[in-house]
Amino acid sequence: MGLFDKIFGKKEDKIQSYDDFWNWFSANEQTFYKVVKTGKNIEVDFFNKLSPKLEELKDGYFYLTGMYDDNTAELVFTPDGVLKNIVFVEELVSSAPKIPNWRFTALKPALEIENVGIKMADYTFESDNLSFYAIEHNNYPDEVDIVVAHNDYKEDDKSTIINGTYIFLDNYLGELNSVTTIDNLTIISKDQAEKELIPIEKLKDYLIWREKEFLEKYDGVRYNTENDSYSSLEATLNNGLPLVAIINSTLLDWDSKASHPWILKVEIKFDGSKNNGMPDNDTYEQLNNFEEEIMTELKDFEGYLNIGRQTADSERIVYFACKDFRKPSKLLYNLTKKHSDKLDLSYDLYKDKYWQSFERFRPN
Numbered sequence: 001m002g003l004f005d006k007i008f009g010k011k012e013d014k015i016q017s018y019d020d021f022w023n024w025f026s027a028n029e030q031t032f033y034k035v036v037k038t039g040k041n042i043e044v045d046f047f048n049k050l051s052p053k054l055e056e057l058k059d060g061y062f063y064l065t066g067m068y069d070d071n072t073a074e075l076v077f078t079p080d081g082v083l084k085n086i087v088f089v090e091e092l093v094s095s096a097p098k099i100p101n102w103r104f105t106a107l108k109p110a111l112e113i114e115n116v117g118i119k120m121a122d123y124t125f126e127s128d129n130l131s132f133y134a135i136e137h138n139n140y141p142d143e144v145d146i147v148v149a150h151n152d153y154k155e156d157d158k159s160t161i162i163n164g165t166y167i168f169l170d171n172y173l174g175e176l177n178s179v180t181t182i183d184n185l186t187i188i189s190k191d192q193a194e195k196e197l198i199p200i201e202k203l204k205d206y207l208i209w210r211e212k213e214f215l216e217k218y219d220g221v222r223y224n225t226e227n228d229s230y231s232s233l234e235a236t237l238n239n240g241l242p243l244v245a246i247i248n249s250t251l252l253d254w255d256s257k258a259s260h261p262w263i264l265k266v267e268i269k270f271d272g273s274k275n276n277g278m279p280d281n282d283t284y285e286q287l288n289n290f291e292e293e294i295m296t297e298l299k300d301f302e303g304y305l306n307i308g309r310q311t312a313d314s315e316r317i318v319y320f321a322c323k324d325f326r327k328p329s330k331l332l333y334n335l336t337k338k339h340s341d342k343l344d345l346s347y348d349l350y351k352d353k354y355w356q357s358f359e360r361f362r363p364n
Contacts, residue, residue: 015056018095024053029099036065036073058333060085061092064108074103078175081166083262084349086176087326088333110174113201118168121160123152125168131190131197134206140354142217142258144210145184149197153189162187173204181207183261183353218259222323225251225300230308233361237312241277247308247361251321260305260321261353264328266294269344272314279311287316290335290343294318297331304328307358319358325349 015021025032028049035045042065054061060079068074077093079085086107093106118125129151137143148169150161165187169178190197198206228250235243268290270283279287291309298304303323310317322328332347339345352358 015053018057018092021053021057021092022095022097026097026099029102033073033101036067039067057092058088061089068103072101072103074105076105076108078108081170081175081179083179083325083351084329084333084347086179087329090326108170108175110177110204111171113172113204116168116172118164118171120164120167121157123150123157123161123164125150125164127199127201130165130168130200132200132203133193133195133198135184135195142214143183143353144181144207145186146182146203147186147188147193147195148200149188149190149193151190153187153192158187172200173207177204177207180351181211183351214258218256221256221259222301222303223251223254223256223260223305225305231361231363233363239313241313243310243312244278245308245310245361247358248306251305251307252355252358252362257321257355258353260303260323261351262322262325262328263350263352263355263357264298264304264320264322264325264332264347265350266318266320266332266345266347268316268318270314270316277313279316286343287311290339291318293335294320294331298322298328307355308361321355322349 012024013020015024032046032050035042046065047063050063054063060082062078062080064076064078066074077089079089090106093104096104113127116126130148132146132148135145135147137145148165150165153161166178166185169182169185173181225248228248231247231249233245233247235245237243268287270279270287272278272280272283274280291306295306298306298320300306304327305321307319307321309319320328329349332345336345336347
């Protein structure tokens with residue numbers, strides 16, 4: 001160790017991989033275990049050390065801890081409901097070494113209904129005061145639209161009751177199921193119910209049945225866009241700038257949209273100030289090359305369909321409908337890092353089982 005290392009302490013290497021993180025954790029796990037076991041100063045002595053290391057790896061990691069049993073500390077990693085970060089939480093945990101007296105869990109696990117009780121402000125969220133019913137849509141038969149009623153719902157405390165209900169469902173259904181199996185969720189009072197209310201403990205079985213039906217109907221459905229037709233659409237924004245969209249019009253009429261329910265939205269900003277918000281020739285080529293790079297990895301016959309793109313006001317937005325959300329999440333994260341010095345990129349993933357967000361691209 002050099003003189004300056006002795007005086008100031010040796011600077012730790014930055015966490016750049018899952019192995020780096022787990023090597024660091026393993027070196028400190030006994031100290032962390034004692035903190036969790038005693039339940040004292042967890043925020044200062046554990047979380048304040050854990051958080052910056054996870055942020056070095058990637059932003060979007062959240063965590064919970066406690067004793068799984070008398071001798072085992074559990075550390076639960078969660079994306080806090082952010083779809084595009086689920087795969088990274090899963091990968092982090094799958095790469096974890098076996099450490100005595102520790103249990104690592106990806107995503108909040110499902111709990112038995114009798115073990116789920118949430119308190120928030122002056123409200124409780126449990127099986128005794130929550131119930132539900134499902135809304136069926138003739139035009140969207142595979143849509144899972146759930147209405148949850150809280151016995152003590154008050155409009156003035158709407159946001160507290162909504163947040164508490166979401167946390168309850170995360171714990172009851174498990175975080176992955178809570179995020180992926182419900183398409184729409186509405187929270188109401190019992191008086192607002194328009195159908196017979198069902199005990200909340202039956203929601204899990206209902207969702208399992210709906211998911212089973214869905215998989216039986218769409219499992220293995222793939223699509224090839226080779227012979228599809230495309231429409232060019234033009235519009236004018238409120239600020240007077242033009243919008244140009246190229247959309248796969250054949251796909252918009254496909255009757256199996258629900259088989260590709262995950263929408264990838266990629267936004268690329270550029271300087272179009274001298275060209276009415278549109279890219280110049282060099283930028284146009286750069287944007288097209290980047291889209292081709294995505295399509296090289298996200299192939300239509302493997303379950304990733306390029307719906308189209310729109311360009312306006314110094315921004316290109318590209319849309320894909322996807323069979324799953326994990327591969328697009330990883331790909332776009334890596335491409336964002338790869339092109340960070342050339343392109344101003346951002347991306348998101350959301351669920352839209354019937355592609356209703358693309359109805360605006362249909363000609364009037």
